[in-house]
Amino acid sequence: MSEPGASFAERVYAVVRRVPYGRVTTYGDVASAIGTRRAARRVGWALSLLEGERAERIPWHRVINAQGMISLRDDPVRGPLQRHKLQAEGVAFDPAGRCDLGRLRCLPEELLDPSSHGAEP
DNA sequence: CTGCTGACGGTAT
């Protein structure tokens, strides 16, 4: 999994699938987990490709920005959907629209594949 | 070909 040969998007999906129910992670953390720390933006790009059945299989809604907020605020469909999905998992949002990252954040270390433990070329 | 944008993030001003 998450092999160098796999496309960037595939590596993103492999990592996002590891985010536990009721927890969240950030675009940057996902980027770090696949070895490209500063590619947070591309992580968002990869997730934007998800649709249909693929989108239902991958917990894309557990990926939020580093401020603990949903980055789809301007999306009239996916924004509210992401929030709804998270709330359904017990994730709470404060009046400002932020959730408790300190408590729910899934760090890169937890997202790393056991097989890729350590080595990072 | 160039330039801008974007489900981001960190640093600087």
Add this chain to the structure above:
DNA sequence: AATACCGCCAGCA
């Protein structure tokens, strides 16, 4: 707190 830049790179006009 609010901007402004920079890094990263696939699309697209």
